[in-house]
Amino acid sequence: MLTFPKNFLWGTATSAFQVEGAVHEDGRGESIWDRFAHTPGKILNGDNADVACDHYHRYADDVRLMKDLGYNAYRFSIAWPRIFPEGRGQVNEKGLDFYSRLVDALLENHIAPNATLYHWDLPIALDWESRDTAEAFAAYADVVTRRLGDRIKTWATFNEPFCSSLVGYGFGGFAPGKTDPYLGLKTAHHQLLAHGLAMPIIHANAQNAEAGIVINLAPAEPLTASQADYEAYRFFDGLFNRWFLEPIFGRRYPADMLESYVKLGRLPSSEPDFIQSGDFQTIAAPLDFIGLNYYERSVLQAIPGKEMQLGEFSPWKASQNPRTDLDWEVYPDGLFTMLLDVYHHYRPSKIYITENGAAYTDASSADGRINDQRRIDYLNGHLRAAHRAIQLGVPLAGYYVWSLMDNFEWTNGYAKTFGLVDINYATQKRTPRASAYWYGEAARRNGLEER
Numbered sequence: 292m293l294t295f296p297k298n299f300l301w302g303t304a305t306s307a308f309q310v311e312g313a314v315h316e317d318g319r320g321e322s323i324w325d326r327f328a329h330t331p332g333k334i335l336n337g338d339n340a341d342v343a344c345d346h347y348h349r350y351a352d353d354v355r356l357m358k359d360l361g362y363n364a365y366r367f368s369i370a371w372p373r374i375f376p377e378g379r380g381q382v383n384e385k386g387l388d389f390y391s392r393l394v395d396a397l398l399e400n401h402i403a404p405n406a407t408l409y410h411w412d413l414p415i416a417l418d419w420e421s422r423d424t425a426e427a428f429a430a431y432a433d434v435v436t437r438r439l440g441d442r443i444k445t446w447a448t449f450n451e452p453f454c455s456s457l458v459g460y461g462f463g464g465f466a467p468g469k470t471d472p473y474l475g476l477k478t479a480h481h482q483l484l485a486h487g488l489a490m491p492i493i494h495a496n497a498q499n500a501e502a503g504i505v506i507n508l509a510p511a512e513p514l515t516a517s518q519a520d521y522e523a524y525r526f527f528d529g530l531f532n533r534w535f536l537e538p539i540f541g542r543r544y545p546a547d548m549l550e551s552y553v554k555l556g557r558l559p560s561s562e563p564d565f566i567q568s569g570d571f572q573t574i575a576a577p578l579d580f581i582g583l584n585y586y587e588r589s590v591l592q593a594i595p596g597k598e599m600q601l602g603e604f605s606p607w608k609a610s611q612n613p614r615t616d617l618d619w620e621v622y623p624d625g626l627f628t629m630l631l632d633v634y635h636h637y638r639p640s641k642i643y644i645t646e647n648g649a650a651y652t653d654a655s656s657a658d659g660r661i662n663d664q665r666r667i668d669y670l671n672g673h674l675r676a677a678h679r680a681i682q683l684g685v686p687l688a689g690y691y692v693w694s695l696m697d698n699f700e701w702t703n704g705y706a707k708t709f710g711l712v713d714i715n716y717a718t719q720k721r722t723p724r725a726s727a728y729w730y731g732e733a734a735r736r737n738g739l740e741e742r
Contacts, residue, residue, distance in 0.1 A: 293678045294738040300403060300689030301734030302364030303357065303711060304646055306410035306450065308340055309698040311370065313347035317385040320376025322412035323459075327466035328699075338704025344696055345719050350393050356712065356721060357695065358400040361731030365402050366645060366691045367393070368410035368450065371431055378414035379427045387438045394442050405445040405645075405691070407505060408432055408489065409482075411455045411466065418467075419456065419478035422565070425485035432489035433496065440497025447582055447645070448486040448493075451507040452535060456482050464702065472557040477565045483538055483574045490576035504539060505582035505645045508532050509589045510629045514607045519593035526551060527591050540637045541575035580688070582645030583633060585673075588625035613665075616650040616707055623672035630680035630687065641688050647673050648693035650700070650707040653724065661713055661724040670730060674739055692730060696721065 308324050328339040346353055357365060371378070373386030390406075397404045409428065417424045436446065449455070459465040461475020486504050493502040509531050513524035529548035537545050552558040590607040608614075613621045630642065649669040653661050670692065681687050697710035705716060711727035714720075733739055 292738045292741060293675065295678065296681065299737055300364035301362055302366055302405065302689060302691040303362055303695035304366035304691040304693050305695050305698060306368040307370035308410065308412040310344040310346040312340065312342040312345045314341050318376055318383040319370065319386060320372035321415040322372045323415055323466040324412050326415055327468055333468065334702055335704040335706050338699065340699040343699045344714050347389065349719065351396055354396040354400050354402065357402055360723060360727050361734045363402060363734060364405060364689060364691065365397055366405040366407065368407040369435055370412050371409065372412060372414045374435060375414060375431055378417035379430060382434055390439060394439055398442060404443045406443045407447040407450045408435060409448065410450040419481050420474060422481055425481050425488055428485035429488040429492055433492050436493050436496035440500060443497065444500045446493050446497060446500055446502045447505045448489045449482055450505045451584060452479060452482040453507055453531060476552065476558060480565050484570055487573035487576045501579035503578045503580040503582060505584060506535050507584040508629050509587060510625045510632065511589045511591060514590050514592040520591060523591040523593045527589055536637065538571060538574045543571050578639060580641035580643055581639045582643045583629060584646035585626045585629055585644065587619040588622050616652055621669055623676040626673050627676040627680050630677065630685045631683065634685045641686050643688055644677060644690045646691060646693040648709050650709050661722060663724045663726045666726040667729045670726060671739065
């Protein structure tokens with residue numbers, strides 16, 4: 292038996308916008324993702340999240356299902372527009388009441404709640420281009436943690452700021468859909484600043500809780516030893532990984548990336564005007580943990596005849612390894628490498644794997660169960676990689692599968708299924724897949740069988 296540490300958290304993860312639905316109920320305001328999802332051509336098949344998994348109304352059944360399956364932790368996000376429909380100002384008590392009921396249900400079923408304050412659904416009245424939004428986030432964090440801080444013991448400020456800043460404002464792929472590389476970097480700074488402003492507030496309001504941030508990482512390497520491939524690797528690693536890790540751990544932005552951005556015209560200087568005195572001290576607020584989301588590595592090769600640009604990479608498709616339905620390489624060793632690299636470079640006191648999972652189309656099964664053996668193999672491989680890292684001293688305290696259930700998968704709509712639990716959107720029937728039971732057994736044993 293490969294046994295995990297005592298009190299290891301075996302969890303699943305969702306986010307508010309992807310599962311809750313009820314976007315017009317109980318005073319919830321509009322978010323940038325509501326607007327983006329209703330913009331023609333932005334979402335596959337014209338899907339939107341107005342109903343999604345109807346978790347807002349069905350949360351009690353979903354919590355009971357988690358308990359029945361054997362999971363002991365649940366990572367969810369709080370929808371800022373439910374708490375402040377206008378982003379700031381008047382508090383919507385009905386929004387707070389919903390999350391209070393959800394947290395109580397989790398605790399009654401012995402499931403540890405893990406709350407993320409920002410998972411991309413910014414109130415439409417706000418904009419991360421404005422530095423004032425960081426202050427608005429701090430006020431939002433204050434209200435939420437005053438109400439729920441007595442019961443939620445794990446708080447994350449942000450989920451994947453790379454996506455909500457650089458992809459949303461720099462590449463245009465996510466809400467609000469802007470394509471200005473300078474704005475991508477500016478909004479990333481404002482989000483990191485918001486994180487830093489919120490950390491002491493969380494600690495003050497939830498004194499027995501831990502607080503941190505969730506970063507998505509893609510362990511990177513060059514395809515060959517050529518100088519060109521190394522430059523492609525360096526640029527990608529700096530943009531995707533180091534740009535967020537370095538300032539969070541008190542090291543400012545990477546000097547090589549500032550130089551590259553100035554050279555490419557993405558920043559006016561190595562000291563852009565959106566960085567003010569004291570910002571880096573604020574951003575580097577002490578962390579109780581860091582959450583890491585891992586889906587695939589990136590092997591980089593240069594684009595012939597083209598300088599590296601923001602968002603223009605040529606990841607090598609590793610044909611010898613299987614791939615998910617999103618064409619992401621299945622590579623558990625990347626998770627192992629990521630955990631060791633982060634631990635040895637930054638020495639966090641605690642790490643959670645806050646997302647790891649795979650989109651697969653199901654196979655039929657004669658016994659009536661939904662047979663998703665590929666997902667079982669995926670989870671098994673990645674959990675074994677995590678166990679190897681623990682054996683080498685990495686302080687990994689929990690693992691959250693993305694996702695508890697199928698959901699609105701951003702620009703892919705409902706076409707890609709990550710869930711341990713199948714959702715029939717016409718009936719809202721929940722059907723656990725074979726992987727849901729497999730993962731529950733691992734959770735109950737707190738370990739994996741030896742091969």
